[in-house]
Amino acid sequence: MRSFGAILLGTLLALAIGLIVFPGIVGPLFSVLLSPELAERMAFPAGALVFGLSFYFGGMIASYKAPHRRRMHGVAVALISFATAVVVNFGVFLTIETQNDPISNFRTMGGILSTAALFGVSLCAAYIGARRGESLYAYNQSFIKRGQRVKAPKSQSGRKPR
Numbered sequence: 001m002r003s004f005g006a007i008l009l010g011t012l013l014a015l016a017i018g019l020i021v022f023p024g025i026v027g028p029l030f031s032v033l034l035s036p037e038l039a040e041r042m043a044f045p046a047g048a049l050v051f052g053l054s055f056y057f058g059g060m061i062a063s064y065k066a067p068h069r070r071r072m073h074g075v076a077v078a079l080i081s082f083a084t085a086v087v088v089n090f091g092v093f094l095t096i097e098t099q100n101d102p103i104s105n106f107r108t109m110g111g112i113l114s115t116a117a118l119f120g121v122s123l124c125a126a127y128i129g130a131r132r133g134e135s136l137y138a139y140n141q142s143f144i145k146r147g148q149r150v151k152a153p154k155s156q157s158g159r160k161p162r
Helices: 002-033 036-065 070-095 109-151
Strands: none
Touching: 002 036, 002 070, 036 070, 036 109, 070 109
């Protein structure tokens, strides 16, 4: 259950960062500072950067909170996020009468390449974040153990207990 909670927390953090940063910060800056043509060309690299940052932090928190196999939990954030997006798109398509095709992006080579690039960026960022979360957890555990050793009571004879 803790594994599921760690992955869910990482996925929600990645989603929150993506939803706050891209439309709230990057989008308005692009519209104010850049011409519409340049802003349109820069949308994909900026989106990839936001995806990378959000999955970096999502992978880090999932890795830190996971009970074991920390790197796997961090990378699972990106995998589960992309799988959830596909399931939600098909679910909306099947339940609501719409004219939109959920896989219309995959009908062109450019759509396939851009989706693959975003997936690759997300996986790499989640893996790097998972490694960072694993190292933070190890550092914090060594710090906690060191603090517990200092607080350990000494015996009456002045020697350390065995």
